[in-house]
Amino acid sequence: MIHQYQVTGMTCSSCEAKVKSALLTVENVTKVEVSKEDNSATITMDKHIALSDFQKALDSKYQISALNHNEIKEQAKSWFETYKPILLIFLYISMITVLIQLKNEEFNSMEWMRHFMAGFFLVFSFFKFLNLKGFAESYVMYDVLAKKIPLWAYVYAFVELGLGIANLIDFNPIITHSATLVVMLISIIGVLQSVLNKKKIQCACLGAVFNLPMSTVTIIEDGLMIIMSGIMLLTLI
Known part of the structure; x- marks a missing residue:
């Protein structure tokens, strides 16, 4: 360019x-x-x-x-090109989970959120497993728990896989959504610190496959899971 x-x-x-x-x-x-x-x-x-x-x-x-x-146009184009992988993933998961709802007589928002969370965790864990070591090395750079316990960077990929499967089979919703809420709240702390401090580091959300910079997109991604798991918990209590 x-x-x-x-x-x-x-x-x-x-x-x-x-x-x-x-x-x-x-x-x-x-x-x-x-x-x-x-x-x-x-x-x-x-x-x-x-x-x-x-x-x-x-x-x-x-x-x-x-x-x-046009600087504004070029920045918008650059932003889209940078985050195209994660945007496409969200689009695919959204489309598939909405299509699943066609079997119901009416749209079931709780079921849709559960399926969306299942798709989110399964897909994101898949990319982490493609290069688990690479993901762990990136994740330990900003996650508050992984900094203190480096092993957590490896365990986290398995936790995401477990949460994806749990949401898919609707395993003990209270335990599943409570675990999701705790895990994502811990995760978002490091993300917020990195973005607010304007640290230029790689986001590990899609493992080491894509070179995505840490930004508000990562905050939205984690925040969405926190909101969904919180809503699901409130409906169960």
């Missing part, structure tokens, strides 16, 4: 070199060409990078702006 930018504030060859050097330090940038005569920078990158990230890398005397592309 190549984008052109306007860079103001360059007055000499030294400025040109400083701008080029600074832009090359930005993650995912592979090549930079800078011209003080044209006040421009042509940047080659592995994926779209936010304009704010470039500005942070530059000295305050230099200002960078997009020339031939």
Whole structure:
């Protein structure tokens, strides 16, 4: 991906070199060409990078702006490409669990949530098992329990598998949903800390198969399971 930018504030060859050097330090940038005569920078990158990230890398005397592309559109496109795997998984699980409801005379929201949770845990545990060691190494970087007990990073994949099967066969709903609530509440603590502290680390939700950054998407993912398990518990008590 190549984008052109306007860079103001360059007055000499030294400025040109400083701008080029600074832009090359930005993650995912592979090549930079800078011209003080044209006040421009042509940047080659592995994926779209936010304009704010470039500005942070530059000295305050230099200002960078997009020339031939819509920054908002490119960011939206980049966001979708980054999270496409997890979005497709949620779409597939949603479609399948809704289709299951066609056998009922009316939509059963409790059954739908149970099936959705089953699909969620089974699919996500599957990706973790593809590279269990890789998942554990990523998970221990941010999960509060795994940091203290590294073995938990390995056990967690099995817990997700167990929760998926338990929801699928409707095993002791109170125990299943209580366990889900506790496990996901512990999980979301580390996620919240990482996102709020703006740590750039890999999210281990899909194991080590996809390089997904930790973000609000991970919070929503964990939060959804917490909400669903909480609702299911309230209906049983």
